[in-house]
Amino acid sequence: MTKWVYRFGGGQAEGRAADLALLGGKGANLAEMASLGLPVPPGLTITTDACLGYFSGGKCLPEGLQAEVLEGIAAMEALTGRSFGGSAHPLLLSVRSGARASMPGMMDTVLNLGLNDETVQALGHDAGDARFAWDSYRRFIQMYGDVVMGLDHEVFEDILEDEKARLGHDYDTDLSAVEWQHVVSLYKQVIAEELDEDFPQDPHVQLWRAIAAVFSSWNNARAVTYRTLHRIPHDWGTAVNVQAMVFGNLGSSSATGVAFTRNPSTGEKSLYGEFLINAQGEDVVAGIRTPQSLTEEGRLAAGSERPSLEKLMPATFAEFRAICTALETHYGDMQDVEFTVERGKLWMLQTRAGKRTTRAALKIAVDLVDEGVITEEDAICRIEPPSLDQLLHPTIDPGIARTVIGSGLPASPGAASGEIVFTAEDAVAAEAEGRKVVLIRIETSPEDIHGMHVAEAILTTRGGMTSHAAVVARGMGIPCVVGAGGLRVDMRNEMLIGPGFTLKRGEIVTVDGSSGHLLKGEVPMVQPELSGDFGRLMEWADRARRMTVRTNADTPADARAARSFGAEGIGLCRTEHMFFEGGRIQVMREMILAEDEAGRRAALDRLLPMQRSDFTELFTIMSGLPVTIRLLDPPLHEFLPKSQEEILEVALAMEMEPGQLTRRVEALHEFNPMLGHRGCRLAISYPEIAEMQARAIFEAAAAAASETGAPVELEIMVPLVGLRAELDYVKACIDKVAADVSAETGRPIGYLAGTMIELPRAAIRAHVIAETADFFSFGTNDLTQTTFGISRDDAASFIPTYQRKGIIVHDPFISLDFDGVGELIRIAAERGRKTKASLKLGICGEHGGDPTSIRFCEEVGLDYVSCSPFRVPIARLAAAQAAIEARRRGSGQ
Ligand code: ADP
Ligand code: MG
Ligand code: MG
Numbered sequence: 005m006t007k008w009v010y011r012f013g014g015g016q017a018e019g020r021a022a023d024l025a026l027l028g029g030k031g032a033n034l035a036e037m038a039s040l041g042l043p044v045p046p047g048l049t050i051t052t053d054a055c056l057g058y059f060s061g062g063k064c065l066p067e068g069l070q071a072e073v074l075e076g077i078a079a080m081e082a083l084t085g086r087s088f089g090g091s092a093h094p095l096l097l098s099v100r101s102g103a104r105a106s107m108p109g110m111m112d113t114v115l116n117l118g119l120n121d122e123t124v125q126a127l128g129h130d131a132g133d134a135r136f137a138w139d140s141y142r143r144f145i146q147m148y149g150d151v152v153m154g155l156d157h158e159v160f161e162d163i164l165e166d167e168k169a170r171l172g173h174d175y176d177t178d179l180s181a182v183e184w185q186h187v188v189s190l191y192k193q194v195i196a197e198e199l200d201e202d203f204p205q206d207p208h209v210q211l212w213r214a215i216a217a218v219f220s221s222w223n224n225a226r227a228v229t230y231r232t233l234h235r236i237p238h239d240w241g242t243a244v245n246v247q248a249m250v251f252g253n254l255g256s257s258s259a260t261g262v263a264f265t266r267n268p269s270t271g272e273k274s275l276y277g278e279f280l281i282n283a284q285g286e287d288v289v290a291g292i293r294t295p296q297s298l299t300e301e302g303r304l305a306a307g308s309e310r311p312s313l314e315k316l317m318p319a320t321f322a323e324f325r326a327i328c329t330a331l332e333t334h335y336g337d338m339q340d341v342e343f344t345v346e347r348g349k350l351w352m353l354q355t356r357a358g359k360r361t362t363r364a365a366l367k368i369a370v371d372l373v374d375e376g377v378i379t380e381e382d383a384i385c386r387i388e389p390p391s392l393d394q395l396l397h398p399t400i401d402p403g404i405a406r407t408v409i410g411s412g413l414p415a416s417p418g419a420a421s422g423e424i425v426f427t428a429e430d431a432v433a434a435e436a437e438g439r440k441v442v443l444i445r446i447e448t449s450p451e452d453i454h455g456m457h458v459a460e461a462i463l464t465t466r467g468g469m470t471s472h473a474a475v476v477a478r479g480m481g482i483p484c485v486v487g488a489g490g491l492r493v494d495m496r497n498e499m500l501i502g503p504g505f506t507l508k509r510g511e512i513v514t515v516d517g518s519s520g521h522l523l524k525g526e527v528p529m530v531q532p533e534l535s536g537d538f539g540r541l542m543e544w545a546d547r548a549r550r551m552t553v554r555t556n557a558d559t560p561a562d563a564r565a566a567r568s569f570g571a572e573g574i575g576l577c578r579t580e581h582m583f584f585e586g587g588r589i590q591v592m593r594e595m596i597l598a599e600d601e602a603g604r605r606a607a608l609d610r611l612l613p614m615q616r617s618d619f620t621e622l623f624t625i626m627s628g629l630p631v632t633i634r635l636l637d638p639p640l641h642e643f644l645p646k647s648q649e650e651i652l653e654v655a656l657a658m659e660m661e662p663g664q665l666t667r668r669v670e671a672l673h674e675f676n677p678m679l680g681h682r683g684c685r686l687a688i689s690y691p692e693i694a695e696m697q698a699r700a701i702f703e704a705a706a707a708a709a710s711e712t713g714a715p716v717e718l719e720i721m722v723p724l725v726g727l728r729a730e731l732d733y734v735k736a737c738i739d740k741v742a743a744d745v746s747a748e749t750g751r752p753i754g755y756l757a758g759t760m761i762e763l764p765r766a767a768i769r770a771h772v773i774a775e776t777a778d779f780f781s782f783g784t785n786d787l788t789q790t791t792f793g794i795s796r797d798d799a800a801s802f803i804p805t806y807q808r809k810g811i812i813v814h815d816p817f818i819s820l821d822f823d824g825v826g827e828l829i830r831i832a833a834e835r836g837r838k839t840k841a842s843l844k845l846g847i848c849g850e851h852g853g854d855p856t857s858i859r860f861c862e863e864v865g866l867d868y869v870s871c872s873p874f875r876v877p878i879a880r881l882a883a884a885q886a887a888i889e890a891r892r893r894g895s896g897q
Contacts, residue, residue, distance in 0.1 A: 008054045009072035012038035013046020013248075014083045021335075026051045028243030030102030033355050040334060042327055042352050046083045047097075047247030048076035050215065052104065055241030058219045065212060073211075073246065080248050089207035093130055094123035096140075096249040099214040101221055103242040106356060110230045111221040111242055112151040114214045115284060116144035116249060120205040124188075128181070136254055138184035143284065145191045145203060148210065152217040155198055163190050211246070218244045250351040252344040253284045259313065260285050260344040263298055265328045268338070268360040271367030271537075275299055275328055279313050285342065285353070320350050331355050336378045337386070338368050362391040366537040380544040381888050387541065389855045389882040393417050395538055396569070396874055397483065400516055401528040409513075410502045412463070412488030414520035415474035420460035420483050421514040421526040424507055426498050428455020435459075442513055444500055446493050448473040450642065453584050456482065457561065461515035463522060465491050468800065479556070481565060481874035483517030491522070534568070542570060542877060545884035551862060553879045554630070554870040556848055558582065560618075563625045566873035570880055573630035573717070574622070575781065575870020576848035579697060580638050582618050583611070589643065593654045596640045597668050601692060603658075608696040615697060619704030620711075628714025632781060632848070632870075634760070635697050635734070636686055637723040639677035644669050678795060683724020684759075687734045694734055698741040702753055706745075718755035719844075721781060726765040728772045731757075735776055758844070762786035767828035771835035774843050780836055781870070782829050784849030784857075788816050791825045817850065820857035826864075833864050846870055855882035862886035 010019040010027060012035045019027045019035035027035060031049030038044045050069065057066035077088050077095075086095035096118045101111035119127065119141045128137030150157040167187055173179070179187065192203045204210050221227060222242045231238055252260030263277025278295035280287055296310045297303040298321075303312040314321045324343060327350075331339045340358030344351045360368065369383035378386075397418025400406070422440035425431045428451065434441045435458035443459035445452065447466045456462055456476055461483040464473045468487055477484030492501045498509040507513065507524075514523040554575035555566035559582075563574065583592040588611070595607035623631060645651045651669065655662040674680035687694035698720065705716040720738055725731045735757045742753045758779030761767050767787070770780070789796050794803075796817055806812045820826055829847075836843045846868040851857035853871030858879060861869050863886075871879045 005068060006053065006057075006066075007072070008051055008057075008066065008069045009048050009076050010035065010051070011046075011048045011076050011079055012044065013080065015039070015041050019049060025104050025240075026053065026243070028052060028102035028104055028245075029106055029356055030100060030354055031243045031245050034245060034247070036334075037331070037352055037355060040330070042330075043350055044352050045248040045250050046080045047245055048073065048080070049102075050244040050246070052241040052243050055219045055222060055243065056239070058216065059223075059241070063216065063220070065216065070212065073215075076246070084248050086248075088118055089120075089123065090126070091122055092126050094118055094126050096123075096127070097211065098245070098247045098249055099211070099218055100245040100247065101218045101242045102245050103222070103236075104240050105234070105236045107227060107230050107234075107236070110227040111224070112218055113286075114144070114147050114151050114218075115286065116140045117148070117210050117214055118207040119144045120207065120210075122205075123207070131251075131254060133254065134181035135179075135184060136251070138181050138188060139179070139253065140251070140284075142184055142188045142191060143286075145188060145195070147286075148214065149191065149195055149203070151221070152210075152213050153195065153199055153201075153203075155195060159194060159198070160191060163187070163194060215244050215246070218242065247353075250344050250346045250349075250353075251284070252280075252346060253282050254347050255282055257317070257348045258282055258344075258346050259317075260287070260342075261295065261298060261313070262340070262342050263324075263328065264338060264340050264358045265332045266338045266358075266364070266368055268340075268358050268364055271338075271360065271364030271371070273371060274301060275325060276302060281316070285344065317345065317348065320345055320348055323350050327352060333377060336372065336382065338364075362387075362394045365391065366395075366541055370537040370540055381548060383541060384545050384548055384881065384884050385888060387881060389878040389885070392538075392877045392881060393874065394518070395534075396532050396877065397481065397518075398529040398531050399518065400514070400523075401530050404527055406521065406527075407524050408521045409505060409524050410488050410491045410522035411520045412465075412485040412491075412522075413469055413474075414516075414518055415469055415471075415486040416462075416477040416482060416484035417518040418461075418481070418483040419514060419516040419518065419527075419529060421512060421529075422460040423510045423512055424500060425455075425459075425509060426493065426495060428452040430509070431455035431459050442515055444493060445473070446495075447471065448476070450584055451589075453581065456480065457559070461485075461517065463488055463491075463515050465489060465493055477517070478874070479872040480562070481872075483515050485515050485517055485520050485522060488520075488522060538877075542880060545881045546570070548888055549880065549884040550887045550890075551858075551866060551883045552868040553876055553883060554632075554846070554848075554868050555873050555876055556852070556870050557622070557873060560621045560625055562873050563622055566876050567625065569873060569876040571629075571873065571876045573632075573868070574626060575632050575846050575852070575868060576721075577622065577631065577633045578637065579615070579634060580636055580642075582615060583643065588614055590654065590657060592643050593645055594658055595693075596643055596672070597654065597658065597660075597665060599668070601690075604690060605692055608692055612696050612700055615700035616704045616707075619701055620707045623704055623708030623716045624711055626716070627708075627712040628716065630717035630719060632719040632721050632758075632779075632846075633697075633701055634721040634723055635684070635694055637683050639674060639680050639682040640686070641672055641674060641677050644672060678789070678797075684722050684730045684734050685724065687722070687737065688730060691734075691737050694737045695741050698738045699745060702742060702745040702755075705753070705755075706749055706751065715754070718753075719779060720755055720757050721779075722757070722759045723783070724762060724786070725759040725773065726763045726769075728769065728776055731759050731773060731776045756844070760786070760848070761829075761832050763790050764828055767832035768835075770832035771839045774836040774839035777836075777840075777843070779844035779846070780832060782832070782845075782847040782849065782866075784820060784825060784829075784847060784851045785817065787828065787849070788821060788825050791821070791828060792816060819854055820851045820860055822860055826860055829860075830864055833866070844868075853879050855885070858882040859886040859889070862890055 017035035017038040021036035024032045027049045086093045088095040098115045100113045124141045128134035146160040149155045252258045259279045259281045261279025267276045277298035338358045339355045342354040369386045372378045373383045400419045422442040425441045431441045440460045442461045444463045464486045474486045500507045552572045554573040555571035556576040557563040598604040655665040709715045722734045746753045756778035758777045760783035761780045762783035845866045848870040852869040853875030
């Protein structure tokens, strides 16, 4: 027979903290606390399986459940000396939800269950306090009426308010026993009227219905939404905890409160919490009365006159503090606890790992290592890698009141202030004069890159989280808000118009990319702190990981930022970005539009020194670290002139008829550029492009090496290879240039030539391609695109629908598709290494900075991951966690 019920109390428990899935977080931890001998009111936990049984059995309590609950209640009666439904010494119960993952406030709890017209008298007699008994009864009816019977709680609140008004009490005045008794009769009356049924008097009926209601609250609308948002499975179900009530509302020696064993916003090692005298738990949460500080330290910090619990009940407080310390040591983590004091006696009602800011999480993890409570590896595994992002950018001083004048999607975290500009050109000009700017656009395009680069922050009025502005800003680590639909850009008059205001070019604003806010004026910032706790944890992570972490960097600024975040090389340098800047696009256009090789070579000769100086700077910054340079990849049409104005400009420079040039532009038009004339296909059609790039790379490497004294570890990467013959052809060009440059300088040139694996054919033929390639870099953006046959740029129009309809769970462009794309990576890694054991393997798609994808890379045995600069710390930590997990799995821990 299935065991539905696990008991706890009297220093013992049938469950343990490890039974989280079956008993839910609250139940598992109540059991753990009870078996640690802590003062926990006795109770029982009904399993999540029972909840699932309740749903699958057409909302009937599963067979055998009631009998087990009754046995558990008998045990509680024995421990408390009270009887459930008894006319003397009644046992009252709390019926509490508690799922496997914490879902604060999403599901329901009923307190004081077991009260009726008879037991209320007995309760008053026991307590010697009739007022307390009637107050408890009305609380019970209100909660039960709401949670179980479905009558809105406001109905009861309205009645209470009217009654207080009628009695001439102000809001804070407590009612007398007789007055509460009258409120109870009004409550019962409204239930009978509204629901056509009497408030149930039989405690057992109350109990079964409450259990069913708590099960059902798993599927209430807010709980379902919460789970969807937090990716909690809908088929877990909730456990139900039935527990003897203790009373924090029995006068001035009673209290109830919540505490964190350390400060959850700073991580400071000091007990932090609040309590209310003479109150029941829901009063603290509901914020009906303002709670008092638990500790003297807290009271002083808050500048409050109202005494702390430490002062009011020193003995009880001392016991509480000792329990908090014991819990922390036992769980090895900061705890969030709920407690009640009944006439001086302390009771623990809940404990769980406390939520905290990233800053606090770091400090707590590092301190716990220093205190000898956890190991360095435990500390590494405590921190959510993506949360590190919060620490890498300046943030708005949390102590400042915000004047928000607009908002959109928080596309790239951090905050920055500057004067408004509306064009990339203005941004560049202002920056050249040393002024800080915020670039505001309707949307951005590749031609805005140079302006985006110099901007402190970016805001667009259109676009979503994967729009051009969002993706580029995240890559650059620039704060960005997109889709600020309430704002309008008036380009002609250079104004930003919002509800009730207009801002002109040059006025100062602040963009907060973490919250999505636009603020007026400049606001004080808190600078990121990369040493201290952060530095120590990252050091441990670096020791723990196996894979190296590189960065995707196209510019010196990217490379510098990435190195400061600990990048160990460049895994992807996209050379095309170098052609968008300043006057270069013009030369690039001339090259593309040239009618013959001679024309192309003429333009390429002018591009060569520009590329060489870019590479020299990059190599110098990376001094001696590996750098992977990818040859030109994008479809040429991305560089083509679009407006009539641009065509005229190019025609003039090329001494061509505008009409002729327009025809040439049209001839280059492609129906499906992403599958068109791009990648290594360009180098095969126009080898002179690859030759120029190779020459620039080799000459720059020589220059940088003589400057830094450290030879560059060069890796040249050929994009979009599907056939080995493609790679052979391009590699031959590169080798030839290497030989030439070597002859010219009289020095040998060392480098690796490899390819991106971004076509399914390349993955499948990896054993053959590896005969030529020295390394593979998985270009998972394109590999996802080509495996699914989904264009990344068009995916936004249907992926959300797929997600809503449950056809896919995660966007495969954000989180690697392990089953399909991942399988291709496995195949390629395996086959490639079979041909060449020394084959270097890495990943350079967006997924290289995604923790779950990084875990996959560890499993497949890649040598490195490469991601955008601001994700480098995230990847370092995620790679460490992946390595630790793999080791622990290997040793069966
Ligand atoms: P939540 O998960 O929303 O915090 P809980 O089940 O913890 O809900 O219940 C809310 C509050 O009800 C608790 O913080 C506590 O103050 C009070 N409570 C729960 N069980 C008891 C009990 N056995 N005795 C007294 N108060 C209780
Ligand atoms: Mg709680
Ligand atoms: Mg690609």
